[in-house]
Amino acid sequence: MKTFTNLKKDLIIGKGIKMTYNKLFNDRTNNLLNKVRYIIKIQTNGVYLSEDKNASKGSFLEFPPASLISYDGETLKIYEPILRELTTTEKSILDNEPSNRKENEQLSINDVLTDGSQTYWMDKKYYNDLNANWRWGEHKGLRYDINNRKMWDNKILGDLSLQYTIIK
Numbered sequence: 357m358k359t360f361t362n363l364k365k366d367l368i369i370g371k372g373i374k375m376t377y378n379k380l381f382n383d384r385t386n387n388l389l390n391k392v393r394y395i396i397k398i399q400t401n402g403v404y405l406s407e408d409k410n411a412s413k414g415s416f417l418e419f420p421p422a423s424l425i426s427y428d429g430e431t432l433k434i435y436e437p438i439l440r441e442l443t444t445t446e447k448s449i450l451d452n453e454p455s456n457r458k459e460n461e462q463l464s465i466n467d468v469l470t471d472g473s474q475t476y477w478m479d480k481k482y483y484n485d486l487n488a489n490w491r492w493g494e495h496k497g498l499r500y501d502i503n504n505r506k507m508w509d510n511k512i513l514g515d516l517s518l519q520y521t522i523i524k
Contacts, residue, residue: 358429360422366429367403371395372523373432379517392523421497421510434518437510439501446507449488450500454478 358366367373372392381388396414397404406414419425426433442450455464455475463474483491490498490507499508 358427360419360425360427362429363425363427363432364400366427366522367395367398369395369398370409373405373520374523375518376431376521377516377519379436379515423497423511424513426513430522430524432518432520432522433516436514436517437497437499437508438512438514439504439506440509440512442505442507446488449483449486450491450505453491454482 372394374392375389378389391407393405393407393414394409395403396406396409396411402416402418404414404416420434424435424437426435454460455467455478460475460478463478467473467475480492483489489495490500493499494508497510501508
């Protein structure tokens with residue numbers, strides 16, 4: 357297995373890559389697979405691809421975090437992060453946030469009737485002090501899914517999302 361740095365060095369302008377798998381494609385979009393696309397522009401966070409080597413614009417392939425990439429020199433695989441159960445520590449942090457505490461019940465009620473800012477800022481400080489800013493967005497590869505009460509974790513490989521073959 358090669359590193360993410362090796363991948364970035366191997367992807368040069370003019371090199372062809374072929375998408376061999378896309379999780380989102382179904383039978384009617386199969387004709388989009390196995391077409392050679394050429395790298396027409398390189399950025400630190402991804403590459404632009406086009407079927408025409410001389411194109412000035414193309415589609416953008418954004419690199420996810422390196423932990424979600426597998427590269428062996430010929431095949432590039434991009435995985436989705438996994439949606440996992442919360443750890444005991446994460447559950448404890450969520451269960452003890454200031455807005456859910458009994459002593460702040462009246463503040464929470466007042467926030468419903470006003471702008472909601474008192475307990476919001478208490479919660480923001482609480483999560484910041486615990487280095488758990490995943491509650492508000494992505495932080496250190498973690499993102500809390502409030503609807504499922506689970507954690508998106510990009511340090512654990514989920515389903516295969518995209519697969520490319522690098523043309524030599």
